[in-house]
Amino acid sequence: MRELRVGFLQQHNTADTKDNILRLGEGITDLAKRGAQLIVLQELHNTLYFCQTEDVDLFDLAETIPGPSTKLYCELAKKCGVVIVASLFEKRAPGLYHNTAVVIESNGEIVGKYRKMHIPDDPAYYEKFYFTPGDLGFHPIQTSVGKLGVLVCWDQWYPEAARLMAMQGAEMLIYPTAIGYADNDTPEEQQRQRMAWQTVMRGHAVANGLPVVAVNRVGFERLRVGEQGSGIPDPSGQTAGIQFWGTSFVAGPQGEIIYEASTDDEESIVVEMDMDRSEQVRRWWPFLRDRRIDAYGDITKRFID
Numbered sequence: 001m002r003e004l005r006v007g008f009l010q011q012h013n014t015a016d017t018k019d020n021i022l023r024l025g026e027g028i029t030d031l032a033k034r035g036a037q038l039i040v041l042q043e044l045h046n047t048l049y050f051c052q053t054e055d056v057d058l059f060d061l062a063e064t065i066p067g068p069s070t071k072l073y074c075e076l077a078k079k080c081g082v083v084i085v086a087s088l089f090e091k092r093a094p095g096l097y098h099n100t101a102v103v104i105e106s107n108g109e110i111v112g113k114y115r116k117m118h119i120p121d122d123p124a125y126y127e128k129f130y131f132t133p134g135d136l137g138f139h140p141i142q143t144s145v146g147k148l149g150v151l152v153c154w155d156q157w158y159p160e161a162a163r164l165m166a167m168q169g170a171e172m173l174i175y176p177t178a179i180g181y182a183d184n185d186t187p188e189e190q191q192r193q194r195m196a197w198q199t200v201m202r203g204h205a206v207a208n209g210l211p212v213v214a215v216n217r218v219g220f221e222r223l224r225v226g227e228q229g230s231g232i233p234d235p236s237g238q239t240a241g242i243q244f245w246g247t248s249f250v251a252g253p254q255g256e257i258i259y260e261a262s263t264d265d266e267e268s269i270v271v272e273m274d275m276d277r278s279e280q281v282r283r284w285w286p287f288l289r290d291r292r293i294d295a296y297g298d299i300t301k302r303f304i305d
Contacts (some may be wrong), residue, residue: 002218002275004145006255007036007082009045010248010267012213017047021069025076028266029185032080036270037106038145040085042248043178043219044099045088049242052223054129055144062091070102070110083143084152086174089130090230094178098129101150102175112141116152117161123182124239126157127154146275146302153177156201156214160299166288173204177216180244194245194263202255207252209282211273218246218266253281 010026013020022044031039046052046069050058063069069088077084081172083106083238090100115134119127138161140149149170155161156175164175179197199212205212222241248261250271261267282288299302 004063004273004275005035005037005270006093006247006269006273006294007031007034007039007268008213008215008250010215010218010246010261010265010269011042011045012244012266013045013217015222015226021046021072025072028073028082028084029080031268031270032082032179034270036082037084038085038143038148039230040088040213041176042215043087043176044089045176045217046088048221048223049178049217049222049244050089051127051130052239052242054126059091059097059217061129062089062097064092065090065100065102065113065142066110067091070104070288073102074104074110075104075109076251077104081106081283084147085148085174085176087152088247092132095134096136097130099127099152100134101144101152101174103148111143112139114139114141114150114152116155118154118158120154123172123261129231138164138168140165140168146171148171151175151261153179155185156197156204159204160205161203162208162210166210171211173201173208173210173212175201175212175214177214178244179216181243182239183241183243184239190245194247196269197248198247202257205253206255207249207287209278209285211253211258211275211278212249212251214250215248216246216261217244218248218262218264219244253278281301 065278073086073243083105084104090098103112105111117137120237121128140147201212220243246263250258259271
């Protein structure tokens, strides 16, 4: 059995960015001491989830790649001897910004990045204001622990993204995430959304015969005047902050839940995964063999009338 020990941090962020980063560093170091070889962080983990409002001052949170944060996480990766998947607000050029996942090798080198392709725009999730859609495509990143199919949050809902990663030899699908409840939804609707979020990714695991790692933030976050920007929460007035629902999880290649985190609490977890299992599952269920690629030409259309 080829075992991989995957660590993740499900963290509650505050307006104190330095403290957020300090806790992340301590968490990475601790996970490495506990045997993690690959460590996955949640989406935009350095700061509060700032997309709750549209505020030009919040572009000041972005940084270049390489830049200060990648320097820090590269140093941690090398010191701890682990592969890290980090998630940053990238300043590519003046007026051009991306939501970018960075993969750092255990020697401290950046070995690849993925710019979020699917960008949402919903009350309290005004990401189209901040992020240009990615232009690097869907390509897995080779590391010492395997070929990682790294995607980001809203990409979770798109089977095409997962499939393209699988078709290029990804050995695992990874989703840094920031998603939570709208307080104007009923408790029943909130739970339906949370379970749909998990179910669709478990479906990607099944359809592609690959394990999935999804790491979400947890706890209540609300931007206030003077906190990382001058804006007010959700200018639509529909929400008064976001209760992030946690539930970070690791699923196997048949969609089986290997570990599921709390909906309410921070967690620091190391999960042991059998990376040879995908080969066996794909022999039982040869979905890639049976694809009718001759009949899928219309999939590139927006809609079929």
